[in-house]
Amino acid sequence: MSKQFQFKLVLLGESAVGKSSLVLRFVKDQFDDYRESTIGAAFLTQTVTLEDQTTVKFEIWDTAGQERYKSLAPMYYRNANCAVVLYDITSSATLEKARNWIRELQRQADPSIVIALCGNKSDLAARRQVSEEEAKKYAEEEGLMWAETSAKTGDGVNEIFTAIAKKLPLTAPPPSARAGASRPGGRTGVDLNKQTTAQPGQEACNC
Amino acid sequence: MSAVETSAFRALLRPGDTVKVLLDAFAIPPGTDPTTGAPLPPADAVALLADAERVRRASEDARNRRLVAVVVHNEGSEEGSVFVFRARSTGKQLEQSDILRVFPVFGNLNISMAQIRRTTLMDSLRSGSLPQAAPGFLSLTITQDDAASISQTPLTLCTQQVETLRVLLTECKRLKELADAPPISTAPVLTTFSWLSPYTARRAPLPPLFSIPEDLRIARTPLHGRLSAAFAGQPGDDAGDVVRIRDEWIRVKARDEAGTGATRLSIRIGTFNVNGNLPSQDLSLWLGAQPLQPYQSQGIVTMAPALPPLLTDLGKIARSDFEEVMTPATAMTDNFQSPVSPDPSVISPLAGSTSILSLVSPTSPESSSSTVSSASATATSPQSSVPSSATSTSSTATLTTASSSEKPDLIVLGFQELDLSTEALLYANSTAREEAWMEAIYAALGQSKDSEKEKGKNKGGYVKLASKQLVGMLIIALVKTELRACFDQVQTAAAGTGIMGLMGNKGGTALRMRFTPPVASPSRSSSRNPSILSISSAQTTSTTATGAQSSKSVKLRKPGSTILTFVNSHLAAFDEMVDRRNADYAELTKRLRFELGTLGGESAGSELLFGDGEGADAVPPTPTASAGAPMPAGTTCGVFESDVTFWLGDLNYRIDAPDGDVRTILASDEWEDGRLETLVIYDQLKAAIRANKAFGTFQEGTLAHHPTYRFNAGLLKDELGYDLKRRPAWTDRVLWASNNFTRVQQTSYTGHPQYSISDHKPVSSDFTLNMDVFDLPTAEKSADRLYRQLRGLEDAHEDHNAHVSLKVLESSVDLGKIGHTKSVTKQVTVKNIGRIPCAYRLVPIDGESAPHPDWLKVEPMAALLLPDEIVQLTLTTTIDNNCAARLNTQNKELNCTLILHTIMGKDHFVAVTAEYVPTCFGTSLSRLTRLPGPIRTGGDLLSEERAINAPREIMRLINWMMSSSVRMDKVFVERADEDIIDTIRECLDTGVDFPFTPDEKEDKVPVAFGETLLRLLNSLPEPLVRADLQPQCVLQTSRDEAFEMLDAFEPAAVNVWISVTAFLHFVCQSSAEPEAKTLAVARLFAPVLLRDDAREVSPVGRRNFLLAFIRP
Structure with a gap:
């Protein structure tokens, strides 16, 4: 019997660096050229199967990047096991924002959080403003994982999520992993799916 | 067969079930013999073979179109079933109820086909004008003889799709072979077809929506308040929440779609702690019936000699209370001409046509009118039972307007301390005294106790519906004789909370009943179901997006019911036992339970569930699924599982104000204006409701009558007759709670000081219930469809x-x-x-x-x-x-x-x-005095040393009003104009000059200035006289002492106090009636200047402190 794990992952980064696109590529293997800016926070799930047949289910919170919603972000990265902080390689300002997010996570998030720094839009290397060396050096200094990705082409997307899965503490599953498909934040020990099927009348109204 | 239909049917299926074959067919409706009109037997294959003309006619009517589908469920092993469902015109969504028959493919399922003779058909075609290419018709007959299967009558349909029918038969054969293969397990065959149950047991989710009303404590909570705890990034129990939101949506929508109008029910509720006494006075006044004896003269209440005379001491309040309510009905005295009967046992003939009810009815005629007419009024006409085309968007509309003297439909009376003997406590079920009171009640209603038995002679009278006694607590419900048939499922409950928390000296008794407005049938005489129901023409105001039924009016076949619950309780006594009273209430809400498990016999809902004219091929209902079906034995429900719950009785809540204050406020002329409003602030029950410690679900009308407890006939009483040893209190109350489907209007709420039977006065209250009438079968069908509409949610x-x-x-x-x-x-x-x-x-x-x-x-x-x-x-x-x-x-x-x-x-x-x-409103005194200018101009606050003496806003208001040419006669008397107040406020905040010039003839502007001053003072975050100083203020007995108190005030507060009181003094002094004006001003300003948020300081003392400064 293969092992199953479940982790909460949060995506952070400046507006328009491609957070939602990266998730869409990872979860559905799709890409939209024109995506509306996320005003809110979306919840998605995707499962990664490792070589030893261990499965890791990511419960992903894709958050709004706009500055005005920054105060809400802590509510979403609270209890997160891992964070993907995104910047756009064609804009050095977005790396600055990424540094701010990382500082905030190191200060306020769970101390054991696994942080990955991702340079997105690697397909636009011609307009590159952030060099690989610069970002990589920063990541090494801070002890972060680092990769460049392209949500458009799919380059590096699955790789970074798989790498995160491998880096997570797969020996001691977090308590939520036992609850099967339960949602993050569902109060501990409450299996929401079970509860649903136990609802009287629920069965009959599915008809 | 269109692709649309195929996908529509797919949408109807549960995930995992797939359509293998879909056949377009049609049913042959049961015809009538053209000559005799007698119904012909249902079409069978043999008959059809010879009647091709009938087949052809049936094929042309779109309503006969049926689809036959083979559906396969694959869960390990494959199982199949034949579905027969109604086809819809293109674009219409299929509903669950469109599934007419479901035949599991196994055992004795048999599908036979036959060709309808073409020659006969061709003959008939030749005579008509039909196209040459005549279609070939095939009949197919599905039979299933298995006794345990869900459908037994054979079904015959016709089709032209020869090829599809062949595929269908092949597929069925294959599935049947699978099903009939030697069983692998020993499980009975039927259980394996459990996947079909969602299609057949389609009513299952509905009973909770329409049979037992949702708990009022939940129903009265806004929807979002019932959802799980959740916040950003932390969703709560979404799965549970979606069910709550969905059920609420369906309940409201389904009832709305099935709505046919509205009905009203008038109820009179009375509560009386009789202190162990027997009825010795005519009860008609309390019951709202016509009095046995007329009042002798107008204005002065003098009870007829047959009744014990009123306490003379009480005459004063009795008069003032009475004059108020009597004003609209002064003409009534003319009607009372029947002779005075000296003997209470002799029942005098009912006098005149005006009922005493008009005494307690409000002045507004429409608020007390009732659509539930008496037998003498026009019976509900056939037109009024069928929704007419008139458009009424309001939820209720009235066709018949009865006069305000209309007798209530239902009378519910609660008694406490009916029997104070020790025996009663030990033998809790004694009903000896109930008889005596029932006799008095019947007498007051003008009927003899035995009139119930004399059928036909009791027209317009009342019959007892139910009663329940526990020691001294008795609740009785009486209903108009002609409405008796509208009430069923009458249940009773009782619980003691007295000695040891269980004895019946305290506690409650309760009644629960179901009220169903009758269906007025045009063909039936209205004698059995009189004109109770006045159905307004109402268009269903459905807003459903797909609303298939929104435009058609609903025909009333079986109206939905309303559950009424009445609780009569006697809670713990004594001033300081308020916590115990709250606990008693909580206990009673838990322990008063009604047994529902035996009610099934009375209901007859199931046959109507499918009364949609499609009886011939409708799925027979599952017995347990219908809303009217019996509940399992042991099912109970509480007092809140009701559409409306009334709670009455001696609740024993007292007034938390000093005894002297209570008596002064009740008796003194100085408090004549607003005395009850002042005391209500200190009422323990109101406080318990505010703090949600008890009765939080309930509401109560305005207490506009004097406290009903405790009266003493002896010497130890005050000038109003209240016992000197007991603080007067509103112990006897009537409260109610209702859901959104039942609108309750209280048309009267009063005590009856004329009675001297007991140390309590009886209390009565009239209610009008407005209920939407909806057709239960339609509502259930709608709910069914709505459930499907929400598929996927x-x-x-x-x-x-x-x-x-x-x-x-x-x-x-x-x-x-x-x-x-x-x-x-x-x-x-x-x-x-x-x-x-x-x-x-x-x-x-x-x-x-x-x-x-x-x-x-x-x-x-x-x-x-x-x-x-x-x-x-x-x-x-x-x-x-x-x-x-x-x-x-x-x-x-x-x-x-x-x-x-x-x-x-x-x-x-x-x-x-x-x-x-x-704005300067809601700004503290210390901040107002440190503002560098008007609040809108901003700027840094002045240092404390440089603070001004008094807020310039308050001074500006007073200065304007003090200018010589302002008329102050109407100030603090008349209602102020809100627009003028807004202008004044704006000027205060901006510093702009007031755009009003003082004018000797003008009243509106000064009145608005006065009101603005009052509101500004009331908006101060801290009252002008700080809460901690107030207890000392109320101790001052002279004007000099009062002035000395000012030393304890903050400087700004002293300045404001002196300015305001000097101004008020001037206003009172310059008034034409200085004393009256002073009282009016004190009434308004004492609760503001000495605001007592904690309700701990004597209201009389606070007013006296202010009066020391303003009295001329």
Whole structure:
């Protein structure tokens, strides 16, 4: 019997660096050229199967990047096991924002959080403003994982999520992993799916 | 067969079930013999073979179209079933109820086919004008003889699709072979077809929606308040929430779609603690019936000699109370001409046509009118039972307007201390005294006790519906004889909370009953079901997006019922036992249970469930599924599982004000104006409701009558007759709680001081219940369809990544400038752009916050949207004094982010910004005196040393009013004009000069200035006389002592106090009636200047302190 794990992952980064696109590529293997800016926070799930047949289910919170919603972000990265902080390689300002997010996570998030720094839009290397060396050096200094990705082409997307899965503490599953498909934040020990099927009348109204 | 239909049917199926074959067929309706009109037997294959003409006619009527599908369920092993369902015209969604028959493919299922003779057909075609290419018709007959199967009558259909029918038969054969293969396990065959149950047991989810009303404590909580705890990034129990939102949506929509109008029921409720006495006075006044003896003269209440005379001491309040209610009915005295009967046992003939009810009816005629007419009034005409074309968008409309003297339909009386003997406590079920009181009740109603038995002679009278006694507590319900048939499922309950928490000296008895308005049938005489129901013509105001039924009026076949519950209770006594009373209430709400398990016999719902004219091929209902079906034995329900619950009795709540104060306020002329309003503030029951310690679900009308306890016939009484040893109190009360489907209107609530039977006075209250009438079968059908319409809503959680898609069109809202009084409203459009229904709710940012700040109101806080449906989220600013007090000292820029959580989906943010315009209202005295100028001009606060003596705003108001040419006669007397007040406030905040010149002839502006001053003082975060100083203030007995108290005030407060009281003194002195004006001013200003939020300081003392300064 293969092992199953479940982790909460949060995506952070400046507006328009491609957070939602990266998730869409990872979860559905799709890409939209024109995506509306996320005003809110979306919840998605995707499962990664490792070589030893261990499965890791990511419960992903894709958050709004706009500055005005920054105060809400802590509510979403609270209890997160891992964070993907995104910047756009064609804009050095977005790396600055990424540094701010990382500082905030190191200060306020769970101390054991696994942080990955991702340079997105690697397909636009011609307009590159952030060099690989610069970002990589920063990541090494801070002890972060680092990769460049392209949500458009799919380059590096699955790789970074798989790498995160491998880096997570797969020996001691977090308590939520036992609850099967339960949602993050569902109060501990409450299996929401079970509860649903136990609802009287629920069965009959599915008809 | 269109692709649309195929996919429509697929949509009807549960995931995992697939359609193998779909055959287009039609049914042959049962015809009538053309010559005799007698119904012909249902079409069978043999008959059809010879009657091709009938087949052809049937094939042309779209209503006969049927689809036959072979559906396969594959869960390990393959199982098949033949579905027969009604076809819809293109584009219409299929409903669950369109599935007419379901035949599991196994055992004795047999499908036979036969060709209908073409020659006969061709003959008939030749005579007609039909196209040459005549179609070949085939008949197919499905039979299933298995005794345990769900459908037994053979079904015969016809089709032209020869090839498809062949495929269908082949597929059935294959499935049958699979099913008939030697069983692998020993399980009985039927259990393996359990996947079919959702299609056949389609009524299963409905009973909770229409048979037992939702608990009133839940029904009265706004929808979002019933949802799970959740906040940003932390969804709660979404799966549970979606069921709550869905059920509420369906319940409201289904009833709405099935609505046919409205009905009314008038109820008179009485409560009386009789202190162990027997009835010795005519009860008609309390019961709202015509009195046995007339009142002798107008204005002065003198009871007839046959009754024990009123306490003379009470005459005064009796008169003043009585004059008030009598004013509209002064003409009544002319009607009372029957001779005075000296013997109470002799029942005098009913006098005149005006009922005593008009005494307690409100002055407004329509509020007391009842549509439930008596037998003498016009019976419900056939037209009124069928919704006419008149458009009535309001929820109720009245066709018949009865006079205000109409007798109540239902009388419910609660007695306490009926029997104070020890025996009664030990033998709790003695009913000896009930008989005596029943006799007195019947006498007061003008009928003899035995009239019940004399059928036919009791027209217009009452019969006892039920009663329940526990020791001294008795509850009796009487109903108009002609309405008796409308009430059923009458249940009783009792619980003791007295000695040891169990004995019946305290506790409650309760009645629960079902009221069903009758269906007025045009063909039937109205003698059995009299004209109780006045159905207004109402168009169903459905707003369903797909609303198949929204445009057609609903025919009433079996009306839905209303559950009425009445609790009569006697709670713990004594002033200080308020906690015990609250506990008794909580205990009774738990322990008063009605047994429902034996009610099934009375209901006859099931046969009507399918009365849709399709009886020939409708699925027979599952017995346990119908709403009217019997509940299992042992099913109980509480007092809140009701559409409306009345709670009456001697609740024993007292008045938490000093004894002397209570008596002074009740008796003194100085308190004549507003005496009851003042005392109500200190009422323990009102306080318990405010603090949600007891009766939080209930509401009570205004107490406009004197306390009903405790009266003493002996010497130890005050001038009003109240016992000197007991603080007077409103112990005897009537409260109610109802859901949104039942609108309760209280038309009277009063005590009856004329009675001297007991140390309590009886209390009565009249109610009119307005209930929507809806057709139960239609509502159940609608609910069924609505459930299907919401398909996917609760499944969405299984796949977080799909489908749920809500769009918020405005991601930010700027409310602009918002102020203390000016309410600003903006809307945000929310649209469901997904393919399945979805629901949203507002969630707070974290566990400590509210979903929105206190200065903003958002509606609706939770809602369900069908695909493409739009909801307007309305944001309204509400800034009260408390809120202003806080905002005045804060940053003017207000902003917040609303989080709209899509159930099973993402969170949407709506950023809200506003600019707060500060005001002097809600600003503390110390801050007002340190403002460098008018509050709007801003600037740094002055240092404390440089603070001004008194707020310039207060001084400006007083100075304007003190100018010589202002008329002060109407100030503090008349109602102020809100627009003028707004202008004055604006000038105070901006420093602009008042645009009003004092005018000797003008009253409106001074009145508005006076009101503005009062409101400004009342908006001070701290009362002008600080709460901690008030206890000392009330101890001062002379004017000099009162002035000495001022030394303890803050300097600014002293200045304001002196300015305001000097001004008020001037106003009182210069009045034409100085004493009256002084009392009016004191009444208004004492509760403001000496505001007592904790309700701990003597109201009489506070007023006297102010009077020391302002009395001329």
